[in-house]
Amino acid sequence: MSGQSAETAGRAPAADDGGGRPATGIGARTGAVLVFGSSAAVLVVELVALRLLAPYVGLTMEMNTTVIGIALTAIALGAWAGGRAADVVAPRRALGPLLALSGLVVGLTPGLVRLAGLSEGALALLVGGLCLFLPAALLTAVTPMVTKLLLVDLEATGTVVGRLSGIGTAGGIAGTVLTGFVLVSVVPVSVILIALGVVLLLAGVLVDASLRERRRRGRSVLLAGVAVGGSVAAGVAVPDGCDVETRYHCAVVEKDPEREGGRTLVLDGLRHSYVDVDDPEHLEFAYVQAIASVVDTAYPAGEPLDTYHLGAGGLSVPTYLEAVRPGSTSVVSEIDPGVVEVDRELLGVETGDHLRVRVEDARLGLRALDDDSRDLVVGDAFGGVSVPWHLTTREAVADIGRVLREDGLYTVNMVDHGELAFVRAAVHTLREEFTHVAVAAEPGAFEGAGGGNFVATAAGTPIDTAAWAERIAERGSGWRVVEGAELTEWIGEATTLTDDFAPVDQLLTPYPQRR
Template sequence: MATLRRRLWNPYALVFISSGCTMVIELVASRLIAPRVGVSLYTWTSVIGVILAGISLGNYIGGRLADRYASPTLLGAVYTLAAYACLLPLWLGEGLHAFRLPFETPLLLWIVIYISLLFLLPSIILGCVSPIVVKLSLTDLSHAGTTVGKIYAWSSGGSIFGTFLTGFFLISRFGTKATVVGVSVLLILLGGWFLATGPWRKALVRLGFAALLYVAAVLSLSRAGLLATECMLETDYSCINVYEKDQDGRSVRELLLDRLVHSYTDLDDPTYLAYGYEKTYAGLLQPLMSDRTGLDAFFIGGGGYTFPRYLQARLPDSHIVVTEIDPGVTRAAERWLGLPQDTAIETYNEDARRHLVTRGAEGSYDVVFGDAFNDYSVPYHLTTLEFARLVDYVLRDDGIYMANIIDAGPQGHFMRAFVSTLQAVFAHVTVIPSTAGWRDSLRTTWVVAGSQREIDLAHMPEGYLALAPETLEGYLAEKPHVMLTDDYVPVDNLMVPVAEASFGSGALDPETWAGVRGRVLGVGAGVLALVTLGGAGHALHRRRRDRAPADDSSAGAAL
C-alpha cells in the first residue's frame, strides 16, 4: 500500500485539485447568495475578498501545521475537514437567510459578515493544502525553488481550470447545490486516501470515523431538504421558478428570478397587465398605437414576455425584437408562460447593448423598452450617457424610450442620476412614480420616458400621474447627482438605500434561531470530531517518526 501511495504521490495534481475546488466554491458562492443579497459589485467584492482572506489565513495555518506535523495523515485530515466545511453553506445558508438586517447595521458590513459565515471556513481549510504539500515534497533543498515554483504554478492552473469549468459548465449543467456536493465528495475521497496510512486497523478506524461523520452530514442535509434544488430551472444568471397564483380575480403564472417577482402572465389573455409600470408603458404607447397597424419595438430584457406579447396582441403587424441575455428565461417563457416557440417575436439571447451596437440601424425603432433593472442588480452599462445616445440613434424622430427603475423616494440617488443622464440626450424626459406617496416610500418603481418630441400623457392609467416639470426640476435640485458615463457609473453605491430598505429590520425570530443554533452546534461538533481525529493521527505519526532511525528523515519517504 505504501509503495502504491508513493507511486501515486503527485504534489502538482493535489494543489491543482484543491485550488480548483476553491475557485468552484467561490463562483458558486455568488449564485448561492443571490436570492438573499442579489448580485452586485458589493457581493462580488465581498465573495472575492472573503475567499482570498480565507486562502491567506489557510496558507499561514497550513504552514505552521506543516512545520510541526507534516504527514499524509495531516493532509488527509485537512482534505476531510475541507469536504465537511464545503457543506457548510448548504447547512447554514437557509437559516442565515432568515436574519433581518437591523437599520443600524451598514448593508455592506452585513454582506461581508453573511458571506464570511458561509464561505470563510472552507477557504481557510483549502488554503492549508498547498503549504503541507510543499513540505512533503521538499526532499532536496537544492531544488526547492523549482519545486515550489512548479507547485504554485499548478495551483494557479487549478484555479483557472476551476473558474472556467464552473462558469461555463458545472452550474448550468448540474446546479449550484449539486456542484457543491460534488466538490465535497471529491475532497472526502482525497481525504480518505491519505487517512489510510499506517497499520491497517488504525487506518480503518480513521476511515470509518471520517466516513460515518460525512455520511451523517449528507443524510442530515438530505432529510432537511437542503440538497434539493430550489429552482425549476437554474442558469448561469438566475434561479428561475414559476408559480400558479390568483391575481385580480384571475389565475396567473408568476415568474420569479432569484428573489424578484418579474412578471404575471395570464395564459388565456396576453393583454392582461398586472404591474403598474406595464400599464404606464401601455398609456405612453397609446398615442403611437392609435393610427398604426404595427410598431417596430425593441425590448431590453424579456422576462415573462408579458409586454412583448401584449404589444403583439394589440398590434399583430408589429416587428418586435427582444434581447434576453439568459437563454433559460426564454426557455421558461416557452415552457410555462405560453410563449409559442414559433412566435413572430424575435429573441436574441445576448446583451442588449452589444445587440444595438452590432445590429442596430439608425432610426429603426418606434419604441425601446428597458426592463432589465431591479433593486439589487442593475446592469450599469445600460444606464450610461453613451447607452442613452445609442438608444436615441436607433429611435425614429418621434420614437420614445421607456425604462422602469427602482429607487428609494426620499434619497433617490439612482433615479436622479438616471434622469439627469437621459436629459442630456433627450429633449423631453418624463417621470411617472408608481405611487402618489413616492416621497415617503423607501422603495418606489418609476417609469422614466425620454423622447425628442413632446410626450403625450393623455392616456395614463388611473392613479399614475407624471411629475410636473417644476416638481421634477425641484426634486432633482434637492440633492447633488452625477452624470452616469461608461467611465464613471457608481450604480451600486447609488442603490445602497433601496437595498437596505429591502432588507428591513428586526431580529431573528426564536423558532428560526433555534434551527440555526442547532445547525451551528452540529457543524461545530463535526469539526471538533474531525480535528480530534486528525490530532490523534498526527500524534501517532510523530511517535513513529521519533522512533525511526535518525538518517531516515526524508519527508517524501513518509509517503
C-alpha cells in the first residue's frame, strides 16, 4: 500500500486546534446544539404557519396536509442540498449564513403573510408556503453541514451520523411539544415567529463570528442588527387584526352599526355568532333562528330546559334560552379557552350555575354526561368551515341519544355547498340513530341551487315540522323544513359517517364567503 498502513488508510486526519475540538472549528457539543436547535425551529415554524394562515385560507384537513407537505418537501430538499453543498463549500463558512438567512425569513413572515392576506387567500397561501419552505430547507441543511465538520474519523461515521440524527429528531419533538403545549397558548403567533427569527439571526451571527476571521465579525453583527430591526418593524407595522389571539383562532368582535348592542364574533375571518348584549332574545343569524324555532315549538312556552351545547361561539342560544325559559340550565363544552374569555370580557356573557362553560373537547364532554339527563342538545362546533369530524359520526350521535330524555331533541348547525355531500352524509347518519329527522335550510339548498347553513333536528318522538316551519316564517328567514320521503330522496346514496370512516373535510365543499 505504498508505505501507508491499513489503519491510517481507513482514517481521515483528526487534527486538534489545541482547544479540545477538531481543527474544523466546531466541537461535538456545539454541533449537537446546532442540530437540535435548527430541527426544533423547523417544527415551530411548521405548526405556527398553520395558525398564521388559518384566517386567510381556512383550517381544513386539506390545508393541514398542504402545510405539512410543504414542510416535508423543504426538509427533504434541505437535507439533500445541504449534503451536496457540504462537499463543495466549507461548512464552517456556511453555518452562520444559513441560520441568519432563515431567521430573517422567519421574522418577516407575519408581516408578509398578513400583507398578502389583504388581497386574497391564494396569495397568502403562496407567500406563507414560501416563508415556510425557505427557512425549513435552510435549517435542515444545518445537519449535513455539522455532520461534515464532525466526521474527522471514518471509523466513527455511523456513530456521528446516528447521534446527530437522534439529536435532530429530539429537537423536532421538543419544538413540537413546546409550540403545541406552551407557546400558542400564551404568546401570539406573530411574536413567536419574530422572536424565533431574532434568535436564529443572533445564533447565525455568533456561529459566524466564532468560525470566521475576527476582522469580519463586526460587519456580521451590524448586518444582523439591521435584519433584527427590520423583522420587528415589519411585525409591528402590519397588525394581526385580532382583538384576541386565542389558542385556536384569531378572534374579532365587530360592532353592528345599525344596532347599538349588536356584536358579531368573527373567528379566523368567519362570522360565527351574533349577540345583542342588550337583548338576548334578538337572533340575527338565520340558522340560530331555526334552532330557536324548533325549541320554541317542541316544548311549552316558558318551560325550563336542561341543555347541553357542543361548542360555545358567542353563547347566543344558551342566553336566549335563559331569557325565554327562566330556570333553564346549560352546560357548554368549548375547546378554546380564548373564545370563552371573549364571551365573558367582550360580549358580556355571565356564567354561573345556570350556564356552565367547560373548556374541553365536546366529544369527551358528551361522554361525561349522565344518561337521560338532557332535554336538548345543540351542536354548533366548527373548526374553520367544518364541523369537527368526530362530532358527526354514528358513535357520537348514539352518545347524544344516550344523554337525551325520551322526548329530547338534538339540533345541529352544519355548513356545506356545491354537491352537499357532507351534509347529506351527516343527515343520513342521524337517521341511523334517530327515528325522526328533519332539516331546515334556504329553499334553494334542497333544489341544488346553492348551499349555506343547514339545521338538522333529530328525535325519538315525532317532530312538529309544520309548527317549526311556521315559527321560522314568523321570524322572517324564509327557510323551508324537509322531512320524510322528500328528505330520503334528497339524501340519496349518502354514506354513514363512523369513527372508523368519516372523511368530513373531503366531502365538504367549502365556500370562501363568511357564514
